[in-house]
Amino acid sequence: MMPQERFRASVLTGGATFRINSGTFLDPHIVLTFGWFEFMKLARPLLFALALAGAFFYFTTWRSNSQAGGLRPSNWLSHPAQVEITEAAPNEALDGEEQNNISVYKKNIPSVVNVTSRAMAFDFFYGLVPQEGQGSGFVIDKEGHILTNYHVIADARQVEVTMHNRKKYKATVVGSDPPHDLAVIQIKAQDLVPAVLGDSRNLQVGQKVYAIGNPFGLAGTMTRGIVSSIRPVHEPNGAIIDEAIQTDAAINPGNSGGPLMNGHGEVIGINTMILSSVGQSAGIGFAIPINTAKAVLNDLMTLGRVRRPALGVQTIPITPELADEIGLPVDYGLLIVRVTPGGSADQAGLRAGTERAYLGNTAIMLGGDLIVAIDDQKVQDEEDLSQMMNNHRAGDTVKITFYRNKKKMDVSVSLGEARQQV
Secondary structure, three states: OOOOOOEEEEEEEOOEEEEEEEEOOOOHHHHHHHHHHHHHHHHHHHHHHHHHHHHHHHHHHHHHHHHHOOOOOHHHOOOOOOOOOOOOOOOOOOOHHHHHHHHHHHHHOOOEEEEEEEEEEEEOOOEEEEEEEEEEEEEOOOOOEEEEOHHHHOOOOEEEEEOOOOOEEEEEEEEEEHHHOEEEEEOOOOOOOOOOEOOOOOOOOOOEEEEEEOHHHOOOEEEEEEEEEEEEEEOOOOOEEEEEEEEOOOOOOOOOOOEEEOOOOOEEEEEEEEOOOOOOOOOOEEEEEHHHHHHHHHHHHHOOOOOOEEOOEEEEEOOHHHHHHHOOOOOOOEEEEEEOOOOHHHHHOOOOOOEEEEEOOEEEEEOOOEEEEEOOEEOOOHHHHHHHHHOOOOOOEEEEEEEEOOEEEEEEEEOEEHHHOO
16 A cells, blocks of 8 residues: 555546545546546436437428428339229119109209399488399299299399200299299290199108209209108298198208109199208208199289188187087087178078177187088198188188087088188
């Protein structure tokens, strides 16, 4: 062992200064090795973090930019002599449903027209300003009569019809029926193809239907759906569509007045309105039954208006509770409380009540005839009566079944015109 010396010294090792105070002498190589070990211990986490950052930058930024800029090595690219793609077999056969869709469209598209109406509206700042609306319609005979909605041509000063072949014709309003939202217009054209009018009496929920029209100005558009329901519906003008056809076939603004057809391509309804909070199809559309239109077509085309039929009676519906209270023989029907003098019912001998009573705060007359059926169809309320009247016109004869006291009777009634029996 060598004698130890006490001393004060400083040793520089890679920029680090180690000061030794009063201790044994240390070999400078040992001091240098000790200092480097401490430096690497401190620098290792920093170097590891830099490596991670570099790798992240390479894979997320530089590498993707290089590929996008065409910097990928050329041996990654492929240059085949011929491009091979997978193609469907030519002229694949259509299934039965597709063939029927095409058949319905081809059969009816020559009959469906676009209807453009122009009217004048008053603006507070600009006075009278022109307005234009669009809808649809369909040809019903070779004389150029076209059935559409009344609201499509209401207040129009000019009506123009565009056929499927883009030919345009000026149209004249022949007749209108605002309560049923129906109108007939006419054009002068050759070689017209009338639509085939079907029967809306026996429609079934779930039955397939098609709508062709001019939604949003897109002419010749066909959509498909089913009969969702048959129900009475109140139109915006307050009128009631009896047995309206509800469908999920897409009906949009511009479809109004266009045909709703069954699977055979026969017209069963006239598209008229939708139920939606956004102003476009929400899967709930309604059509006027074609039988309602057929019942008034003759009047519209010959008189320009509809001779609405009426019995000429005022009635109240009978409930089981009311029937039991006043001693009626059946618990349903319409009790006649007033007969229009000289009207259809009066001429047929039907009687009104003569005994005053009160239904709530309303005075009524009891003792009148109780109508229970028309043409052997049960009548339970005024809605049934209205529906049956819509299926007839003034001048038709119907059989009324009624009770007078306890006796059941039948009588034939010739229906008069509604406005003459107010």
